Amino acid sequence: MHRVIGEREFDETSLSADGARAIYRDMVRARRFDERALALQRRGWMSGYPPFEGQEGSQVAAAHAMADDDWLLPTYRSNAMQIARGVPMSDILLFRRGHAEFRSDHDVPTFPQAVPIATQIPHAAGVGMAANYRDADHGVLCYFGDGATSEGDFHEGLNFAGVFDTPTVFFCENNGWAISLPRERQTASDTIAEKAEAYGFEGLQVDGNDPLAVYEAVGAALDRARDGEPVLVESLTYRQGAHTTSDDPGRYRDDEPDLPDWRTRDPVERFEEYLRDAGIVDDAFVETVREDADDELDRAVETAEEADDAxxxxxxxxxxxxxxxxxxxxxxxxxxxxxxxx
The missing domain is CATH 1.10.1200 (Non-ribosomal Peptide Synthetase Peptidyl Carrier Protein; Chain A)
Structure with a gap:
C-alpha cells in the first residue's frame, strides 16, 4: 500500500536550521529565475519557456534530499531542481536559446533535460541497472510530471526497476494538469502513488508544497533505493501558471481550482512564514537572499548574452x-x- 506524508513540524525532521535556510534560499533563487525567464521570453529573448511557479518547494526540497553523487534525470520543467543541485543559471538560459545544455565546467551528476514526455523514465531504470553492475552506491532520482504516467515509458521503466531492483526513485510531481488534461482524465487509479504496487515496490504521496515533508520523504526513498528497493513518490503540488509560454490555461482551467488550500498556496510564502514563526529567518536574511538571487540572475543573463549565437x-x-x-x-x-x- 502507498503511504501519505503530510505537513511536518521542524523538530520532526532531520533538517538543521542551516539546512532549512539553504532550502529557502534556493526556493527564492528558483522563483526569481522563473520570473526573470518568463519576462525574457515575453520580449523575444528566447523562443519558449515552461514556467514552474508554485512547484519550488517540491523541486528544491527533493534536490536537497539527494546525496552529492546521486544522479538526477530532469525534464524541461525541473529547472528549480537543477538550480538547487548546482547547475549554473546561465547554462539553463543558454539551453533555451538553442545552445548545448551544459556550457560551463561543473561536475553535477545530472542528465540533459528530457523534452519528449517520459523518455527519461526507462533511462533512469537503466542508470540504476548500471549502478548495480558496477557495485556503485549512488541513487538515481527521475523527475517527471503526472502526464508522463500516461505514457508507455512509465510502465516500461517502473517494470524494469521492479524486476531488477534498481536504486531508483521515481519522483512524480503531480501539478494537477498535463497541459489541458486534468489528472482524473488520465487514470482511473485513485492516486499515482498506488501504481507502484503493480511493479512490486512502494509508492507514497507527499505534500509537495511542504519542503520539510518532501525533504524527509525523498531522503527516505533514496535510502531505500540505494538498498535495492525502488520507490515511486507522488508530490502533490499545483501549477500556478501556464504549461508553457505558448499555452493559455484560461481556456481550460477555472480561476478557483477544486483543490485544498495546502496544495494551491504559494510554497515560497508558506515556507517563509513558517521559518519566520520558528525564528529561523528574519527580515535581514530574507532581503539578503532576494538581493543575492537578483545579482546572480543579472550575471547569468549577462553571461548568456555574451555567448556566440548557437x-x-x-x-x-x-x-x-x-x-x-x-x-x-x-x-x-x-x-x-x-x-x-x-
Missing part, C-alpha cells in the same frame, strides 16, 4: 557518426534557410 549545424552533428541521407538533406535545408534569414 550554430544550427549542432542539432545534426552529434546524432549519427555517419548521418543518413535524409538527415544530411534536412541539415542542408535548415542551413540554407538560416543563410537566407541573415
Amino acid at each position: 550554430d544550427p549545424a549542432d542539432v545534426f552533428d552529434h546524432v549519427y557518426a555517419d548521418p543518413p541521407a535524409a538527415l544530411r538533406a534536412q541539415k542542408e535545408s535548415v542551413l540554407s534557410a538560416a543563410d537566407r534569414e541573415e
Whole structure:
C-alpha cells in the first residue's frame, strides 16, 4: 500500500536550521529565475519557456534530499531542481536559446533535460541497472510530471526497476494538469502513488508544497533505493501558471481550482512564514537572499548574452557518426534557410 506524508513540524525532521535556510534560499533563487525567464521570453529573448511557479518547494526540497553523487534525470520543467543541485543559471538560459545544455565546467551528476514526455523514465531504470553492475552506491532520482504516467515509458521503466531492483526513485510531481488534461482524465487509479504496487515496490504521496515533508520523504526513498528497493513518490503540488509560454490555461482551467488550500498556496510564502514563526529567518536574511538571487540572475543573463549565437549545424552533428541521407538533406535545408534569414 502507498503511504501519505503530510505537513511536518521542524523538530520532526532531520533538517538543521542551516539546512532549512539553504532550502529557502534556493526556493527564492528558483522563483526569481522563473520570473526573470518568463519576462525574457515575453520580449523575444528566447523562443519558449515552461514556467514552474508554485512547484519550488517540491523541486528544491527533493534536490536537497539527494546525496552529492546521486544522479538526477530532469525534464524541461525541473529547472528549480537543477538550480538547487548546482547547475549554473546561465547554462539553463543558454539551453533555451538553442545552445548545448551544459556550457560551463561543473561536475553535477545530472542528465540533459528530457523534452519528449517520459523518455527519461526507462533511462533512469537503466542508470540504476548500471549502478548495480558496477557495485556503485549512488541513487538515481527521475523527475517527471503526472502526464508522463500516461505514457508507455512509465510502465516500461517502473517494470524494469521492479524486476531488477534498481536504486531508483521515481519522483512524480503531480501539478494537477498535463497541459489541458486534468489528472482524473488520465487514470482511473485513485492516486499515482498506488501504481507502484503493480511493479512490486512502494509508492507514497507527499505534500509537495511542504519542503520539510518532501525533504524527509525523498531522503527516505533514496535510502531505500540505494538498498535495492525502488520507490515511486507522488508530490502533490499545483501549477500556478501556464504549461508553457505558448499555452493559455484560461481556456481550460477555472480561476478557483477544486483543490485544498495546502496544495494551491504559494510554497515560497508558506515556507517563509513558517521559518519566520520558528525564528529561523528574519527580515535581514530574507532581503539578503532576494538581493543575492537578483545579482546572480543579472550575471547569468549577462553571461548568456555574451555567448556566440548557437550554430544550427549542432542539432545534426552529434546524432549519427555517419548521418543518413535524409538527415544530411534536412541539415542542408535548415542551413540554407538560416543563410537566407541573415
